[in-house]
Amino acid sequence: MNFIGSFSKPFQSSKVLERIELQPGYSISRVIKGGWHLAGGHGSIDEPQAIEDMHAFVKAGITTFDCADIYTGVEELIGKFLKQYHAQFTAGELPAVQIHTKYVPDYDKLASLSFADTQRVIDRSLKRLGVERLDLVQFCWWDYQFPKYVEAATHLAELQRQGKIRHIGVTNFDAAHLTEIVEAGVSIASNQVQYSVLDHRPEKDMEPLAVAHNIPFLCYGTVAGGFLSDRYLGAPDPKAPLENRSLIKYRLIIDEFGGYGSFQNALQTLRILADKYQVGIAEVASRYILQKPKVGGVIIGVRNRNHLAALQQLSGFELQQEDMGIIRQLVAKSAGPNGHVYDLERDKEGKHGRIMRYNLNEPEA
Numbered sequence: 173m174n175f176i177g178s179f180s181k182p183f184q185s186s187k188v189l190e191r192i193e194l195q196p197g198y199s200i201s202r203v204i205k206g207g208w209h210l211a212g213g214h215g216s217i218d219e220p221q222a223i224e225d226m227h228a229f230v231k232a233g234i235t236t237f238d239c240a241d242i243y244t245g246v247e248e249l250i251g252k253f254l255k256q257y258h259a260q261f262t263a264g265e266l267p268a269v270q271i272h273t274k275y276v277p278d279y280d281k282l283a284s285l286s287f288a289d290t291q292r293v294i295d296r297s298l299k300r301l302g303v304e305r306l307d308l309v310q311f312c313w314w315d316y317q318f319p320k321y322v323e324a325a326t327h328l329a330e331l332q333r334q335g336k337i338r339h340i341g342v343t344n345f346d347a348a349h350l351t352e353i354v355e356a357g358v359s360i361a362s363n364q365v366q367y368s369v370l371d372h373r374p375e376k377d378m379e380p381l382a383v384a385h386n387i388p389f390l391c392y393g394t395v396a397g398g399f400l401s402d403r404y405l406g407a408p409d410p411k412a413p414l415e416n417r418s419l420i421k422y423r424l425i426i427d428e429f430g431g432y433g434s435f436q437n438a439l440q441t442l443r444i445l446a447d448k449y450q451v452g453i454a455e456v457a458s459r460y461i462l463q464k465p466k467v468g469g470v471i472i473g474v475r476n477r478n479h480l481a482a483l484q485q486l487s488g489f490e491l492q493q494e495d496m497g498i499i500r501q502l503v504a505k506s507a508g509p510n511g512h513v514y515d516l517e518r519d520k521e522g523k524h525g526r527i528m529r530y531n532l533n534e535p536e537a
Contacts, residue, residue: 189233190487194388194468195339195361198307200236200270202462203483205229206392206473207239207246208418219249221476226253227266228477232484235267238364238390238471240274240310241293242532247273247300255302272308272390273297274343274364275328279530282318290327293533294336310341310364310390314530315518316349325353341390344514347377350387360387362468365513367391369400369438369457370422370429372503373513379465388468391461395472397422400457402446405439418473420527428509428516441502449489452482459491460499 190202205226210217226237239246250271260266275293277285297306311328313321328340339361342350354360363382365374367389374389382389395401397418409432414420426435442453449456458470472483491499509516516524 188487189484190462192388192468195386198270198339198361200469201234202469203234203458203486204236204238204272204390204469204471205234206471207237207243207250208392209416209473209475210246210249211243217245217249219252222249223253223256225475225477226250227257228480230257230266230269232480233267234480234483236270236272236469238272238392240276241297242274242276242529244532247297251300251302270307271301271303272310272341273301273306274310274312275324276312276343276533277314277324278533279314281533282313282315282320285320285324287327287330290324291331294328294331298336305335306337308339308341308361309337310343310362312343313345313349315520321349322352322356325358326356329358344517346512346514347381348512350378351381354381354385360385362390363387364390364392364471366393366425367461367464367467368394368396368425369442369460369499369503370396370425370435370506371509373509373511373515375464376512378513382466388466389464390469390471391467392471392473393422393425394458394461394470395454396425396457397473398454399423399426399435400439400442401454402443402452404435405443405453406436417527421524424524424527425509428507430505430507434506438502441498445491445495445498448495449491451485451489455482455485455489456491458486459489460496462486463491463496 191199192202194200210222237250239250241247257266277289281289294309309328311325328337331337332340340358341362341364342360343364345363350363367374371393381387399422414423426432429435439453442456446453446456461467461470516522517528519525
């Protein structure tokens with residue numbers, strides 16, 4: 173049974189959070205609950221508590237979840253949530269949810285990837301989530317030197333025709349390679365990219381393509397793993413080993429931005445704006461990205477409901493143009509990161525690429 177979107181009467185929420193029609197007939201919450209923090213490498217997970225937290229997010233109007241085939245245990249966890257609350261979904265006591273997953277072929281498979289390989293992973297995601305159709309499958313490709321990414325995208329299009337996938341998106345594609353997929357006739361609903369006050373690479377060449385083909389951005393890294401928050405304002409540079417891979421990743425982005433001193437200057441500017449709106453630094457940083465062209469939503473990787481009240485504030489204010497300009501001036505003075513979307517991370521031997529894990533889709537027994 174497909175749990176998603178199958179309820180009989182309209183759900184009424186006491187709070188109105190922003191939604192967007194990502195594609196015609198497909199509505200999502202503009203704040204998306206990320207799943208990476210529930211995967212392996214981010215500490216132990218209390219499964220019953222995680223499921224109850226999902227329930228709280230949905231009740232509050234944050235109905236869209238982001239996960240991936242390579243996020244260890246996360247698809248299964250969301251599947252358990254859907255099963256546990258199935259009766260409330262079908263009765264309309266909870267609003268419909270949207271589950272966005274990813275298709276991330278193993279690096280070692282890129283040269284030989286077949287339709288059967290793609291089908292196996294998609295079928296596994298369907299089984300893990302306990303649904304008949306995946307709302308959005310976001311396709312990722314580690315290395316463009318292997319040219320089968322267009323063919324792999326057509327595999328997803330075939331599975332879409334079979335009814336297993338509603339929408340196809342991509343993750344971390346630059347404009348040149350995404351154009352090849354679009355020109356092959358694959359309809360792309362979204363592009364998940366890293367986009368924040370500290371990282372403006374999507375603006376370098378992606379916006380014209382996004383506008384021309386209606387491919388909204390779904391943005392991760394918007395609060396840089398928590399670095400863009402009041403917690404780090406005036407705090408000393410954290411020393412290794414950092415708590416999790418997310419912090420390691422975004423500490424490297426701070427170096428690209430200009431270093432920890434430049435980062436602290438940015439936090440001070442954001443704090444001044446946060447005072448104006450009586451919110452936190454993280455809310456200003458997220459609101460800034462939500463107001464950028466072709467941004468559909470921001471993916472916030474909070475582990476539990478403790479941050480829910482702050483996330484609800486994102487629908488309660490809008491940055492004035494002068495405030496947007498202040499942040500743009502801040503960004504203009506930054507050193508980087510430079511290059512196109514995901515260029516730095518795509519270099520397996522570089523400092524950004526070395527922290528990645530490239531083969532996480534081994535067949536299950």
